[in-house]
Amino acid sequence: MAVNAQQIKELREITQAGMMDCKKALEATNGVIDDAIVWLRENGLAKAAKKSDRIAAEGVSLAKENDKNLVIIEVNSETDFVAQNEKFINLINQVADTILTSNAKSLEEALNTKTKSGETVKEVLINATATIGEKIELRRFSLIEKQSGYSTTLYNHSNKRVSVALKFKGELDSNDAYSVAMHVAAMSPQYINQDEIPTSFKEAEFSIIKAEAKDDEKLKSKPANILENILKGKLSKRLSEISLVDQQYVVDESFKVGDFLKSKHVEIIDMVRYEVGEGIEKVVSDFASEVAAQLGN
Structure with missing residues (x-):
């Protein structure tokens, strides 16, 4: 069935779909606007499904x-x-x-x-x-x-x-x-705060710190009990870097965030x-290789 420009314009205004998509929808539904809207949505769902396995980072x-x-x-x-x-x-x-x-x-x-x-x-x-x-x-x-x-x-x-x-x-x-x-x-x-940090995370960090200490000549000579305290201090420093209340407050560095909140008599x-995108593994594509592959090289 032939469709006219006015029908296409009307369908575009309702759906925001492309002109050619609107024309196809109207031709497939004998020019019935309501049916054409359904047709576009059904085809839109199909298009969206093809994109569902892409990475959106x-x-x-x-x-x-x-x-x-x-x-x-x-x-x-x-x-x-x-x-x-x-x-x-x-x-x-x-x-x-x-x-x-x-x-x-x-x-x-x-x-x-x-x-x-x-x-x-x-x-x-x-x-x-x-x-x-x-x-x-x-x-x-x-x-x-x-x-x-x-x-x-x-x-x-x-x-x-x-x-x-x-x-x-x-x-x-x-x-x-x-x-x-x-x-x-x-x-x-x-x-x-540090109480929220999982034990598994703390143990993993402490293992890393111990491994790093094995390559430190100054620490190798320390007695075991002193070395243990030094390593615990290093762990405490690392944990404080990811704990809000233990961070130095950037707005007023005379405070840690926790101390600032205490001075205001509040608790977070x-x-x-x-x-955006944190924790999502992005795909890094080699554009030159993709083109070569498409050309059969």
Whole structure:
């Protein structure tokens, strides 16, 4: 069936799909707009499925809040170029706003939460994958509840790749809370305090320190009991580097972060820091080899 330009224009405005895709959809559905929308979605799902095994290690992190909650999310794309796209940024905000007003406890629950448009977060991301042409996925999120007698804050770095959400027990001035969040963004603590650090991590670090000591001529000559204390001191130093309360406070180096919080009569009880792509193994491709392979060389 022949379709006219007005039908294609109408379908494009509704779906944001490409002109040729709209033309094919209308031809396949005898010009019925509603059927054409379904056709595009079904084909979009097929396109998205082909991209599901790609590695998405770029993207955006975002922390937002309303009067009840804080949310921090990471949504990944395959390239940094797409991550800077205005449509992608709008998508991130839509996902964040949806989860912010939900009670999602798991990634699965978050993905099945319905947006204002009636689609689930999962469907929105699948449609974005089909439209944008790259794998788009919600990697992780955290919801932090606001409570009376507690303080919260958030921080988003200007590069859109690092976000922080914090919760304190006690009332903390908003400027001080924000400064602590900036410290977390800059210094990348992995734990709030050393008690949170897993025993397995401590044992592994101590084994590394012992192995390093075997090659240190100065330490070899130390008595066993003194050497043990030196090695424990080295371990304590390493652990303090990844423990927030033990870090030197970058805003005021006369304090450690823990001492600063004590001076304000508050305690940090929840810390979430996301950095885009951390822990994802990226594929490094050899472009010249890929071209040669395609040419049969």
